[in-house]
Amino acid sequence: xxxxxxxxxxxxxxxxxxxxxxxxxxxxxxxxxxxxxxxxxxxxxxxxxxxxxxxxxxxxxxxxxxxxxxxxxxxxxxxxxxxxxxxxxxxxxxxxxxxxxxxxxxxxxxxx
Numbered sequence: 001x002x003x004x005x006x007x008x009x010x011x012x013x014x015x016x017x018x019x020x021x022x023x024x025x026x027x028x029x030x031x032x033x034x035x036x037x038x039x040x041x042x043x044x045x046x047x048x049x050x051x052x053x054x055x056x057x058x059x060x061x062x063x064x065x066x067x068x069x070x071x072x073x074x075x076x077x078x079x080x081x082x083x084x085x086x087x088x089x090x091x092x093x094x095x096x097x098x099x100x101x102x103x104x105x106x107x108x109x110x111x112x
Contacts, residue, residue, distance in 0.1 A: 016064050019044050019060055020063075020064050022042070022044075023042040023044060023061070024062060025042075026040055026042035027040055027042045027062050041096055041097065041100075043062075043093070044059060044060045045057065045058075045059050045089075046058045046059055046060055046066065048085060048088075050081055050084075052076070053073040053074070053076045053079055054070065054071070054072050054073075054084075055072075055073075055081075055084045055085055055087075055088050056068055056070055057069050057070075057085070057088035057089065057092055061096055061099075069088050069092045070088070070091075071084055071085075071091055072084070073087075
């Protein structure tokens, strides 16, 4: 991330390469010696927009693609921002796992 001051304004430029490097560090599939495996998948949340009962989550994945997912809270009277955000995050991770699986099944390399 780079910060520049232009007059009275502060301009912040986020480096996509830094995001991807950090996501690579936290993403992995490991198998231990005693046959336990662990899947770690990372995304960077870029924005969350609440429009009761909906939420739109914008995120960046390990390949640098910016994506959006949409979730709805069905119980409008008991709208809970935390729960609907969890739902959106689960959709984002589900989408990334599906993309990873499709990429591997097609014999393609993940482009990092």
